[in-house]
Every structure is written in structure tokens, then in C-alpha cells.
Amino acid sequence: MQLRITPTIEDHRVAKLAALAIGIHVLESILPSPIPGVKPGLANIVTLIVFLLYGLNSAVWVSLLRVLVGSLIIGTFLSPTFVLSLSGAIASIGVLLIISKLERLEISAIGIATLMALVHVMSQFIVVYVFFIPHNAVFSILPIMMTAALIFGFFNGILAQKITERIRL
Amino acid sequence: MIETTRTDKLILFGSVLFVLFLYYFFWVGSSEAKQVEIFVNGEKRYVYNLAENNTVHVDGKIGESLIEISDNKVRFSHSPCSSQFCVRSGWHEHSGGFSACLPNGVSLHLTGAEKIYDAINF
Structure with missing residues (x-):
């Protein structure tokens, strides 16, 4: 007996968008940063745009595929980097899940992106504290990282809004 | 827009x-530190309360280090070493803070109410 899997249009779409997110994820990993750990988080823009255009389900797929395949390409699979990447992605998905339940809430890409970025970094610090470095000194750098998250989240939100507008036209 | x-x-x-x-x-x-532990050659030698101003003379490997405690802060005020990194590191006031004079084998560990690990390595 032969097992046949027929990919739907949605499967194709998820695959293409995940590939785009993975590309950005890998490119971003080679960008130098003045402060270790500070990244613009451009790959998360893809997750957000997918959420706005195609809904939560596709966004979850794109986000988790990006973390998995991205780590395989960079070579960080199952390393602490991967764990942090995954926890950030899961936390961001959590934000999207809550927002998708609150349909009456009028919130644009800018608000969602800011929330996602903050929750992303916050979750990573909790994971670092619980699993890797259980010392209060870890949190000394939290304010700086959260400031970066706030700024990048805001600008990513603007980018996501612009891109979504153009795609919808 | x-x-x-x-x-x-x-x-x-x-x-x-x-x-x-x-x-x-x-x-x-x-994260205000409550007390300072002074180590000489890796052994804990003294523990001082940061609330009491004090100047501690510590005999190390190459001479006498002066450690000044003032205003809930602590610093190396004098050291016999040539690099003077310990003196230049200035005042320390946060729990988990650390300063050391390697040539003289003297180090300061600031601790708060509770002391936990530095790090866990895999």
C-alpha cells in the first residue's frame, strides 16, 4: 500500500513563507551586533505578517519551522541558542493566540509587534535564569535588552504594517 | 502614514x-549587597557587614591590601600590586559583585540576603 500525502494550497504557502523567514533568520544570525544578544528580530516580521494575512495556524507553522530549520542551517540545533530561540518563538505565538481570541480589540501591527518583542525577550530571560544561569546578575542586562526589544518591536511593527498594506492592495 | x-x-x-x-x-x-566576604588565596578569611564603615588590612602574597568599607560600598583603597586593577575597579555595592587582586591573591565577594550559584555549565 502506498501512502500518498496531497499538499494543500495552504501547505505550499506555509512552506514558501517559512523559507522566507528561515532565509532572514540565517542572514540575521551573521549580522554583527554592538551588544551581544541584541538582534532586530526581522524574521519575526514574517510571522506577524502571516498572522495578519492568513491567521494564527499558518503563523505557528511558519514560526516553528523557522526556529527548527534555521537552527539546523546555522548549526545550533538543541544548543542553548536553539532553546532560547524556541522559547522566544513560543512566547510570541502565545501573544498572537491571546490577540486572536480578543477579536473586539482594535490593535494594529505596531502594537502586536511591540508586545511580541517584549514577551520574546522576557521569556528568554526567564529560560536563561531557570535553566542556564540561576544568578540574579543575569537580570542586570534585562533593562537594556528590553529597551532594544521595545525599539526594534516598534519599527518592525511599522514595517509589518507597510508590507501588509502593500500585499493587500 | x-x-x-x-x-x-x-x-x-x-x-x-x-x-x-x-x-x-x-x-x-x-540587589544591594549586605556583606562582603574577603578571600585570601582562595580561602574565606573575613566577613564584614557593609553597614559599618571600616578599613581592613589584609596580608596577601606580596604585601598588604587595604580594603575600605564605607556607605554600604566597598573598594580596594590600596594594593601592593603593579597593575592596580583592583583599586581602579572602584566601589562595589551590588550583591553578586566581585573584585580581585590576583597578584596579591585577595578577592572581595559581595553577598546579599541569599547566596546562590555563579553559573551552571553544560
Whole structure:
């Protein structure tokens, strides 16, 4: 007996968008940063745009595929980097899940992106504290990282809004 | 044009407040050290309360280090070493803070109410 899997249009779409997110994820990993750990988080823009255009389900797929395949390409699979990447992605998905339940809430890409970025970094610090470095000194750098998250989240939100507008036209 | 809804503005305002609160909470308010442990050649030799101003003379490998405790802060005020890194590292006041004079084998560990690990390595 032969097992046949027929990919739907949605499967194709998820695959293409995940590939785009993975590309950005890998490119971003080679960008130098003045402060270790500070990244613009451009790959998360893809997750957000997918959420706005195609809904939560596709966004979850794109986000988790990006973390998995991205780590395989960079070579960080199952390393602490991967764990942090995954926890950030899961936390961001959590934000999207809550927002998708609150349909009456009028919130644009800018608000969602800011929330996602903050929750992303916050979750990573909790994971670092619980699993890797259980010392209060870890949190000394939290304010700086959260400031970066706030700024990048805001600008990513603007980018996501612009891109979504153009795609919808 | 950038479009923001009222909820967006609320989120942005709340986020800025939250980040400012983090600065206050982690940089200003918390993690004040309660006491300083002075180690000589890796052995804990003295423990001092940071609330009491004091000047401690510690005999190390190459001479006498002077450690000054003042205003809940502690520093190396004099050291016999040539690099003077310990003196230049200045005042320390946060729990988990650390300063050392390697040539003289003297180090300061600041501790708060509870002491936990430095790090776990895999």
C-alpha cells in the first residue's frame, strides 16, 4: 500500500513563507551586533505578517519551522541558542493566540509587534535564569535588552504594517 | 502614514513604563549587597557587614591590601600590586559583585540576603 500525502494550497504557502523567514533568520544570525544578544528580530516580521494575512495556524507553522530549520542551517540545533530561540518563538505565538481570541480589540501591527518583542525577550530571560544561569546578575542586562526589544518591536511593527498594506492592495 | 489605534498607544505607553520600571527595579532599587566576604588565596578569611564603615588590612602574597568599607560600598583603597586593577575597579555595592587582586591573591565577594550559584555549565 502506498501512502500518498496531497499538499494543500495552504501547505505550499506555509512552506514558501517559512523559507522566507528561515532565509532572514540565517542572514540575521551573521549580522554583527554592538551588544551581544541584541538582534532586530526581522524574521519575526514574517510571522506577524502571516498572522495578519492568513491567521494564527499558518503563523505557528511558519514560526516553528523557522526556529527548527534555521537552527539546523546555522548549526545550533538543541544548543542553548536553539532553546532560547524556541522559547522566544513560543512566547510570541502565545501573544498572537491571546490577540486572536480578543477579536473586539482594535490593535494594529505596531502594537502586536511591540508586545511580541517584549514577551520574546522576557521569556528568554526567564529560560536563561531557570535553566542556564540561576544568578540574579543575569537580570542586570534585562533593562537594556528590553529597551532594544521595545525599539526594534516598534519599527518592525511599522514595517509589518507597510508590507501588509502593500500585499493587500 | 503610520496608523495606530488607541489600543496601540496604550500598549506603547505601557511598554515604555514597564521598561523604565525594569531600569529602576534592576539597576537602582534591588540587589544591594549586605556583606562582603574577603578571600585570601582562595580561602574565606573575613566577613564584614557593609553597614559599618571600616578599613581592613589584609596580608596577601606580596604585601598588604587595604580594603575600605564605607556607605554600604566597598573598594580596594590600596594594593601592593603593579597593575592596580583592583583599586581602579572602584566601589562595589551590588550583591553578586566581585573584585580581585590576583597578584596579591585577595578577592572581595559581595553577598546579599541569599547566596546562590555563579553559573551552571553544560
